[in-house]
Amino acid sequence: MTTTVITKTAALRIAQAARALADVNAGAFAAKLGDSLGLPITEEKLAKVTVADLKLILSGEETVEPDVDSASIKLAVRHLWGEAGDADNLPPMDAYVDGEIPGSLRVAVASNTEENLDGHFGSCPRFLIYQVGRNDMRLIDARSTLITEDADDKNVARAELISDCQIVYVQSIGGPAAAKAVRANIHPVKVPDGGKARVTLQRLQSVLDAPPPWLAKILGVEAKSLSRFSSAEEE
Template sequence: MTAVPLSDDIALRIGLAARILPEIDVARLLRVLETTLGLPPTADKLDRLRLRDLRQGADGALADLEPERLRDALAILKGEAGETQPPPLPEPYLEGELPDSIRVACTSDSGEQLDGHFGAARRFLVYQVSAEAIRLIEVREIDDSQAEDDRNSYRAGLIADCQLLYVASIGGPAAAKVVKVDVHPIRVVDGGEARAHLRELQGVLAGHVPPWLAKAMGQAGARSGVAT
């Protein structure tokens, strides 16, 4: 494909949308846009883009993609995605400082929101959660250039010291890689504030802990060397 003249705004939209759609790269996304809209892609043309156009133009590459992720990519291409906020600052934490706590990762693209898809999120927010406290202990930025040929394994490895993963969306193969490192994925389709979901988790920790969570807490103790 010859070079396509793009404005900075359109180039940014396409780059961000390709990040949401790891199944296709920027060059492939440009070919999809060429097929559906013609080149060069402009703001007016992208405003007419539909979900069906993306699926058909990708020639099956997006057939099994979660609808939420495809809608997010379409919103970015149309310029409808809101501005992202910088990540929050971590809070001081010493290992073992919160007894009977569990480590939880949340996929995030903006601020302290639980709004990231596992295969495309910008970062993991990592919390230490007990029945009495929620503490953001680390913000782990994701650099897929380090992933070599297995993005899902790379991302799962970044949270291998956690016991739970809260995620807006995750596919079956990715979930299997997360489970393989002994992390329990919890899909939260509606997203929202990460701490709101963690406060719900606190209520569970303070009451009758279900077997799957008790097992995860046992793994937390084993990893930190604390008897449970």
């Protein structure tokens, strides 16, 4: 007589949660859950796991990157509950044809839910892609990161996924991942508190006329803070 130690549905939920935790070892993760919840691991038991429980389960383990953020842990818990999916509350897209917004930037936003900036670069299930100009902002794409999961270097694959963007906004990103984004000519911007994606991008819009040096470099214009020195030299 064989004893089932984990149901198929529970195994799928654990695999999805492992992906959300950025490089967690799914086997070790399942074993820790089994130690905590008791065998067999069922959907009913996973549905009772809290964020605090998951943090305790992962504490002291080397199965998770040191910079795993609370948003990723919350997403992992939702996967364990069976409530999260890649198409979960996906916002509607805006019509856009290349060149319609002259002088605009293409910006990626790491997102776990709806139209929110609430994702970790290495674990968010999708990047929302916006075309951002001084007076116009359009959500033009939502790119699933599922295709990056089998890559030899997931962070490089994620950078390639958004390689047409100049900026990526994230709630969290590790140092090595940030370096890989920069090498792909994508400027990472951390917003630890997260929030509504469009609110953050409105702040970007507000400085396009007088960009700080890092943004001026991306736009290929002179930073306003440096223009007074150029004027003095010309005089």
